[in-house]
Amino acid sequence: MKRIKLPFTPGLEVEFVDRDRGLKQIRDFAERGTRLPIVVYGPEGCGKTSWLKQAAVILGEMGFEVFYVNPLYRDFTVKTDIREVVDKFIEVASEATGVQLKLATLVTLVVRELLTKWSRRRIAVLVDDVFQAIGLDRAEFYVKELLGLIEHPPASYDNIVAIVATSEGVTRWRIGRHLWAMMMPMWNMSREGFEELYSMVPSSKLSFSDIWRLTGGNPRVYSLLYQVNWDVDKVIVDLVKEKELTPSFISKWRSWLEGAIEDPDILWDPSTPRELVSELIEKNLVIYDLYPRDNKFWIDEPPLERDLDIGVGRYVAWQTPLHREAVKRALQES
Ligand SMILES: Nc1ncnc2c1ncn2[C@@H]1O[C@H](COP(=O)(O)OP(=O)(O)O)[C@@H](O)[C@H]1O
Ligand SMILES: [Mg+2]
The missing domain is CATH 3.40.50 (Rossmann fold)
Known part of the structure; x- marks a missing residue:
């Protein structure tokens, strides 16, 4: 091939x-x-x-x-x-x-x-x-x-x-x-696959485990970090703007969002307002209703069952850890 x-x-x-x-x-x-x-x-x-x-x-x-x-x-x-x-x-x-x-x-x-x-x-x-x-x-x-x-x-x-x-x-x-x-x-890259990509990119200023923690294996986020010379803050601020995490959005859903940062599966709870879930899906911040981690449902390898370090719950996951960071930043600032 x-x-x-x-x-x-x-x-x-x-x-x-x-x-x-x-x-x-x-x-x-x-x-x-x-x-x-x-x-x-x-x-x-x-x-x-x-x-x-x-x-x-x-x-x-x-x-x-x-x-x-x-x-x-x-x-x-x-x-x-x-x-x-x-x-x-x-x-x-x-x-x-x-x-x-x-x-x-x-x-x-x-x-x-x-x-x-x-x-x-x-x-x-x-x-x-x-x-x-x-x-x-x-x-x-x-x-x-x-x-x-x-x-x-x-x-x-x-x-x-x-x-x-x-x-x-x-x-x-x-x-x-x-x-x-x-x-x-299809999910972000597996840790092993991502490590292979990491080894091909010259002079990363951050260690592999730092990059994994920030990207969750998402190669585009990795390339964005590379392009801004590892200025994590810049990528977060850009995401806050791009996703329109405005003070009105944040204040409307503050307590739910705080919970979802700790554990995205709280969005799966039936008491979570459907309107919030829809907005998070539309903004491409989370993937909702994840399939069981059985290979047959997935293209390539599924993510782990739950991996809260990188924002993956059993039923709901942040698209990447930096998407979660953007929401966290917006919560801190408004
Ligand atoms: N399997 C891969 N091997 C190496 N680099 C990859 C791989 N998949 C994605 N990338 C890198 O990540 C970037 C974004 O991937 P892309 O395929 O455009 O994502 P999507 O279509 O899901 O938004 C690519 O331009 C490439 O640089
Ligand atoms: Mg594409």
Whole structure:
């Protein structure tokens, strides 16, 4: 397997590391196909895009026509020998308006054409950040469309692999309620995998255990810390602003938030106001209703059952320890 190179910071690339189980799952999908589209969700920056891009390479090596598309960032990688299809992607991506929706739609159109006009039989579609790009209302129908291609294809095929990735906590319930997709969470990197990444990044000023304690294995938070020269305070302040942890939000929920900092599982308690839970999910601060830590539910390895050091409860977890720190800071300051 050729390992892809990933941008870690401007000027520094790292090789794709770890995620062995997650990559094995790709090979299994390739052999059996996905019976339903797989919708992968997980903390921002945990490594979904990187995993999808590495998956694209693996699937290509296994003889699939592969379409990786990220409508939000107008990014795509296409592996097919049909020039006409490649040109379509180039054309659509360079259009002036409506690119996001057009790119998302193009993927499903192209699968139809590949099956009918070009008689291709092994096709992988990997769609990244699509719900943010096309809007929540369309998200459900998009997934249904992918399901349609798998269940009622316009021509016969050997295997179709359809995977969609999202960081948007709310989409999970919108999609999940229909049984049109298989929802699979992905977590931050395991301690061992993260240590491997740590060894590839030059001159970390902080020890591995400090970085683990701050990031909980989230590679993007790691790269943010690197970029600000380990100024932890700056990253926290930025998060407070980005997540709009305003005095009114904080004062409204103070006692609950104080409790959740100690143990996020208090948010699982039935007495917790649903409104607070929804806001924390929408702000992408916590992941709610975590699956049992049985491998079969997860892409790659699940987190520990409970790991309060890094904000992981049994049912609810802070996306990363720094997300928790941001809330703590806002509580102290207002
Ligand atoms: N398996 C990996 N090996 C090495 N670096 C990784 C890996 N996964 C993620 N990263 C690093 O973390 C950054 C953020 O990951 P990304 O895949 O964009 O997260 P997500 O899509 O979940 O938001 C990447 O740009 C890369 O630098
Ligand atoms: Mg991503």
